[in-house]
Amino acid sequence: MKMIAKEELSLKERMARMRVVEGSYAVAHAVKCCSPDVISAYPITPQTHIVEHLSQFVADGELDSEFLTVDSEFSAMSSLVGASAAGARCYSSTTSQGLALMWEVLYNAAGMRLPIVMTVANRALSAPLNIWNDHQDSVGARDSGWIQLYAEDVQEAADAIPQAYKIAEDPEIRTPVMVCMDGFILTHVYEPVELLSVEEVERFLPPYRPEHILDPENPKTFGAFADPSYFTELRYMQWDAHRRALNKIETVAREFAEEFGRWYGGLIDTYRADDAEVMIVTMGSVIGTIKDCIDVMRSEGMKVGLVKIRSYRPFPTEALRKALKDAEVVAVIEKDVTVGNEGALLTDLKAALYNTPTRIPVIGFPAGLGGRDITVRDIRRVVDRAIAARDRGIEAEMEFLSLREDLL
Amino acid sequence: MKEIRFHGRGGQGAVTAAEMIAIAAFEDGRFSQAFPAFGVERRGAPVLAFARIDDKPIRMRSQVYEPDYVIVQDVTLLDVVNVTGGLKPDGKIIINTDRDASALKLNTEAEVVTIDATRIAIDALGRPIVNTTMLGAFCGATGEVKLESLEKSILARFSGSLGEKNIQAIRTAYERVAR
Numbered sequence: 001m002k003m004i005a006k007e008e009l010s011l012k013e014r015m016a017r018m019r020v021v022e023g024s025y026a027v028a029h030a031v032k033c034c035s036p037d038v039i040s041a042y043p044i045t046p047q048t049h050i051v052e053h054l055s056q057f058v059a060d061g062e063l064d065s066e067f068l069t070v071d072s073e074f075s076a077m078s079s080l081v082g083a084s085a086a087g088a089r090c091y092s093s094t095t096s097q098g099l100a101l102m103w104e105v106l107y108n109a110a111g112m113r114l115p116i117v118m119t120v121a122n123r124a125l126s127a128p129l130n131i132w133n134d135h136q137d138s139v140g141a142r143d144s145g146w147i148q149l150y151a152e153d154v155q156e157a158a159d160a161i162p163q164a165y166k167i168a169e170d171p172e173i174r175t176p177v178m179v180c181m182d183g184f185i186l187t188h189v190y191e192p193v194e195l196l197s198v199e200e201v202e203r204f205l206p207p208y209r210p211e212h213i214l215d216p217e218n219p220k221t222f223g224a225f226a227d228p229s230y231f232t233e234l235r236y237m238q239w240d241a242h243r244r245a246l247n248k249i250e251t252v253a254r255e256f257a258e259e260f261g262r263w264y265g266g267l268i269d270t271y272r273a274d275d276a277e278v279m280i281v282t283m284g285s286v287i288g289t290i291k292d293c294i295d296v297m298r299s300e301g302m303k304v305g306l307v308k309i310r311s312y313r314p315f316p317t318e319a320l321r322k323a324l325k326d327a328e329v330v331a332v333i334e335k336d337v338t339v340g341n342e343g344a345l346l347t348d349l350k351a352a353l354y355n356t357p358t359r360i361p362v363i364g365f366p367a368g369l370g371g372r373d374i375t376v377r378d379i380r381r382v383v384d385r386a387i388a389a390r391d392r393g394i395e396a397e398m399e400f401l402s403l404r405e406d407l408l
Numbered sequence: 409m410k411e412i413r414f415h416g417r418g419g420q421g422a423v424t425a426a427e428m429i430a431i432a433a434f435e436d437g438r439f440s441q442a443f444p445a446f447g448v449e450r451r452g453a454p455v456l457a458f459a460r461i462d463d464k465p466i467r468m469r470s471q472v473y474e475p476d477y478v479i480v481q482d483v484t485l486l487d488v489v490n491v492t493g494g495l496k497p498d499g500k501i502i503i504n505t506d507r508d509a510s511a512l513k514l515n516t517e518a519e520v521v522t523i524d525a526t527r528i529a530i531d532a533l534g535r536p537i538v539n540t541t542m543l544g545a546f547c548g549a550t551g552e553v554k555l556e557s558l559e560k561s562i563l564a565r566f567s568g569s570l571g572e573k574n575i576q577a578i579r580t581a582y583e584r585v586a587r
Contacts, residue, residue, distance in 0.1 A: 015439075046446075188446065
C-alpha cells in the first residue's frame with residue numbers, strides 16, 4: 001500500500017525535507033498552501049505570529065488572498081461569514097478573549113454551514129488575566145457546532161489545515177473546523193517541520209466549489225429566520241453532519257497519510273495501548289511528554305498506554321469505547337475545568353462508557369491551567385492515582401494536578 | 409538527549425540564541441527543539457529560554473528542569489536567579505563575565521566556564537549584544553554543535569556585514585574556550 005511505503009521513509013529521508021521553523025510559521029505556511037481567498041483576523045497573543053506571517057505572505061505577493069484587518073474578532077468572524085457565504089475559502093486565527101468575542105458568530109458560521117477554517121492558539125480565559133496556554137477557550141466553544149481537532153505537535157497543527165478544509169468543504173459535511181494548537185508551547189516552539197507546497201496540497205485538496213452561494217444574479221438567503229416548525233430540523237441536520245464527520249475525519253486523515261506519509265490518528269490515536277492496564281486519555285501538546293513518560297514506565301514494567309483525542313467534536317464515542325474496553329482504569333488529563341461540575345472531557349468520556357459493559361474507574365485531572373507546566377512528575381502522579389483507584393477504589397473522581405495548597 | 413537552559417534579560421536575544429542552537433543542531437543531522445519560557449518579555453527583565461538536542465525526534469514539551477548546559481548572558485543575573493538550579497553535576501555552565509570562574513563561587517559541581525563576551529561583542533559588533541558570542545563559547549566548550557553549522561544558522565538570520573561581524577564574534581569566543 002502506498003501509505004505504508006511512504007511511512008517507511010527513513011528518518012534521514014524525512015530530515016532532508018525538514019526545516020527548523022517556528023510553529024506559527026509552519027501553520028501560516030500550511031494556510032498559504034491551501035490558497036484561501038479571504039483571511040480576516042485580529043492579532044492577539046499567542047496567535048499573533050500566525051497572522052503576521054500570513055500578512056507578510058500577502059504583502060510579498062506569495063499569497064493571493066484578501067487580507068482583512070478588522071477592528072475586533074467579532075468583525076473577523078463576521079466578515080468571514082459573509083465571504084464564505086459568497087463562495088470564498090476563508091481562514092482566521094484567534095485565541096482566548098478573541099474567541100470569546102466571536103462567540104455568537106461561531107454559532108452563525110456553523111448554523112449557516114460555512115466551511116471556515118480557524119486555528120485556535122489555545123490560551124486561558126480571564127479573569128484573572130492570563131496569556132498562557134490551556135484549553136478553556138476552545139472547550140468552552142465545543143457546543144458551537146464547529147468541528148474541533150487538537151494537535152499534538154507543530155507538524156500536526158500545520159498538516160491539520162489542509163485536512164480541515166477537506167473535511168469542512170465536503171458537501172456531506174459543510175461545517176466549520178477549528179484546529180486547536182497549544183498557545184506558546186506549539187505556536188512559539190522552533191522544531192523540525194516538513195513544509196507543504198501549493199502543488200502538493202492541490203493534489204490532496206480539491207478546489208472549493210460550493211453548491212449554494214450568495215450571488216446577486218441568483219438571490220438566496222443564508223441563516224434566515226426559522227420558526228419552531230423548522231428550527232429543530234436545521235439543528236438535526238447540523239448534528240447529523242457531525243455524525244457523518246466521524247467517518248470523514250478518519251477518511252481524510254488516511255488520504256493525507258497516503259499522500260504525505262504522515263499519520264496522526266483519525267478521530268483518536270493510541271500509544272502502547274494494546275496490553276495497557278492504565279490508560280491515559282488526553283489531547284494537545286502534553287501528549288509528547290506523556291509518550292516519553294510511558295516509555296520510561298513501560299521499561300519499569302508498568303502497563304501504561306495512551307489514547308489521544310484528535311477530534312473532540314464530533315466526539316469519538318465508538319472509537320473510545322473500543323480503545324478502552326480492555327483497560328482496568330482510565331485517567332483523563334485535560335487543560336480545562338467546568339466550574340460547577342468537573343473537567344469537560346472527563347464528563348464526555350464517562351458518558352461514552354456508561355451504556356456499555358465496560359465498568360472501570362475513570363478519574364480526571366485538570367492540569368496545565370493558565371500555562372502551569374505539566375512535568376514528568378505530574379504524569380507519574382496521575383498514573384499512581386489511577387493504580388490506587390483500580391486497586392483500592394476511587395478516592396477522588398477529580399483532582400487538580402499540581403495544586404499549590406500553600407496558596408489556598 | 410541534551411537539554412540547555414538560557415538565562416538572559418529581555419532584549420538580549422536569549423530566545424534567538426536558543427533558536428539558532430536548534431537550527432545548528434538540526435544542520436548537524438540531529439533533532440532539536442527551542443522555546444522561550446513564555447514570560448511577558450519586558451526589556452531588562454530576566455528571561456528564560458530552552459533548547460533540546462537529540463538523535464531521535466523530540467516529543468518532550470515540559471520545561472527543562474535538569475539541564476546539561478546553562479548559558480548565562482548577563483552576570484548580574486547571578487544575584488537574582490538561581491542559574492545553577494538543577495544543573496547536572498557533569499554538565500557545564502557558561503557565563504558572560506570578565507571574572508574567573510573560581511571568583512564567582514557558584515554552588516554547583518558542574519564545570520564553570522567564563523568568557524568576557526561583552527568585550528568580544530563590543531569589539532566585533534560595536535554593541536554589547538552577546539547572544540551570538542555566547543553561542544560561540546557554547547560551541548567551543550561543549551562541542552554539541554559544529555562551528556560551521558552554527559555559522560550557517562547565524563548567516564541565515566543576519567545577512568551582509570552584520571552576519572560577518574557575528575561570525576567574527578563567534579569564532580573569537582569559540583577559540584577562547586575550545587581545547
